[in-house]
Amino acid sequence: MSAPTVTAAATRAVGREHVRVEGRDKVTGAARYAGEVPFADLAHGWLVLSTVARGRIEEIVTDPVLEMPGVLAVLHHGNAPRLETDFVGLMGTRPDPTCAVFQHDRVPHAGWPVALVVAETSEQAREAAETLVVHYEQQHHDVEFTAADPAAYPVDGHMPAITDKGDLEAELAASAVVLDAEYTTPEEHHHPMEPHAATARWDDGRLEVTDSNQGATWVVSELANIFRLDPASVRVRSEHVGGGFGSKGVRAHQVAAVMAASVLGRPVRVALTRRQMFTLAGHRSPTIQRVRLGADADGRLRALDHRSLSRTSTVYEFVEPSAGVARVMYDADAHHTENKVVRLDVPSPTWMRAPGEAPGSFALEAALDELAEKCGIDPIELRLRNEPDKGPVSGLPFASRNLRACFEEGARRFGWDRRDPRPGVRRDGRWLLGTGTAGASFGAGAAPSTASITAEADGHFTVRIAAADIGTGARTALTLVAADALDVPTERVRVRVGDSAFGPAMIAGGSMGTRSWSWAVTAAAGELRERLVPGMQIPEQGITVRSDTTEAVAALVRKERHSFGAQFAEVAVDPATGEVRVRRMLGIFAAGRIVNPLTARGQFTGGMIWGISMALHEEAARDGHFGGLVGADLAGYHVATHADVPHIEADWVDDPDPEDPVGIKGIGEIGVVGAAAAVANAVWHATGVRHRGLPIRPDRVLTAGPRA
Structure with missing residues (x-):
């Protein structure tokens, strides 16, 4: 047949709005999503999760369940195939043992997978799973997360646990203005629209998995290691994914599906319920962050100390590297950052959109705002006075750093010059009005x-x-x-x-x-x-x-590469009810060349909406008595809905990366960074009261004390 001719397109495609091709x-x-792809002779598995927060399995009463209609098997630690967990995976970390299901009788947290019931239909599997009786030896558990926990220790995640330069205490002592404050963020959860689901099928020694994940290469590598397979004999397909946010890696349901398919010799699908996702899909750890800043009278930093404590499980070491954002945003003569964790009897946390930067930016950018108030300097001007000319910790040059352009353009469009810096003076009827800002950064590798x-x-x-x-x-x-x-x-x-x-x-x-x-x-x-x-x-x-x-x-490591942004928010606070309403938001970003403005704007504004949710709504609470979550569903776990979301604008400044063939960076996470801080800073400006803990609920507004 005739050859296709490569001819010049009428217009360039990159940089022009284009609707989604699918x-x-x-x-x-x-x-078709993972839970919808048809398979012949498909069986369905339903996970059974522990009801105790710590202990051992004494007995699993399987006989009555095996006699129920359609039930094919009950897999548990007494009959399951042995798996491999002693390896470092594609992401440079060891696998979370939660995914290596049914390998022992220990229960390290509430919601630990203890069995899989497999049946002809999903309804039969669920009924049998809910009927299965499991007896436990219950042991004392600890889920209390406190700043004073003596078991906390520094840990390297995807970055060093501690960075240090200069004499911190000496610079703090010599500073004209000092801030020392503690900030907290709660446990937060991924909940993409599409729940997790996987179907496994063995064919002549080859494994095929139809899945919902964030990287087929990643899942192949982990499954091949776990089941001791040649990676060439494993194929993973994930054509359409309804959201992930970091949660869709290798999880218990995929491994359970592969295990059951190998035992039964037929395809098996395992899908998680929304409630199960609160336990098995990972989450963002709560954080307790201490920020100490020392500055000259003109607001130039002499000391920056950012220390973060997060929580991990007793089976897996994962750190929420919240202090990492300070290693990029601002420099000081003495600069210290530290990420610590404490092990508790809770499910394992994992990556969640902007891991580290999202909670870390709340603490750092709120602290910068407080410092600006103490110094009597405009919050934007304070930030610009502390712009570093190279990586504050790495010492590497920035490939590009257009944070100043973001603040200048954002301030112009938001009307920042008309802002009265005094808190609590602007009103609209019963509402107190305030505006706030914050900086943002996220790596662009x-x-x-x-x-x-x-x-x-x-x-x-x-x-x-x-x-x-x-x-x-x-x-x-x-x-x-x-x-x-x-x-x-x-x-x-x-x-x-x-x-x-x-x-x-x-x-x-x-x-x-x-x-x-x-x-x-x-x-x-x-x-x-x-x-x-x-x-x-x-x-x-x-x-x-x-x-x-x-x-x-490989050549990219010679420079620091980040996307940057400036967030702006206006809020209205009802002092009688404690209600906080975000009236408008603006985000200006420097995130490389924008490939598709239509989807890019959706990514930016989606992150900013998440920031509203983080600032005012999201908070998972654990009951100390039974160790599990209170209200583990989307009725009890509050997120921002349509009524909570105001007019939001997102735009960008010119910021191509000259060493990238397309000039792009990354935009998926920068939108959420700094957004919660901008809202919190606006609440202070409206009321004169600082909120150093998220979310800023109405009851907390009412009990925070009188306006300053």
């Missing part, structure tokens, strides 16, 4: 990825990459990137994602997904264009090239 399939139901592009005989180009579109619009962004790299209209590009058979690729996480995948797609497109000669014949199977960016991305 949008019609999603709104019409044609797009890239990771090695592979991609292939096929020039098809029909004139189209097919891109295959094991990317994960978790609702961010990655498919669409990659379509635009590929179209420009090939210099063809977007209609001639088909992008396929979510299949480990396409080769290794970065996960959708760390705001590195689209950047990493775009780099690989651009490289493959460049090579393909060199191979295509005008007029050449394209065989029926097409002409395919494959890229690998491992060597190319």
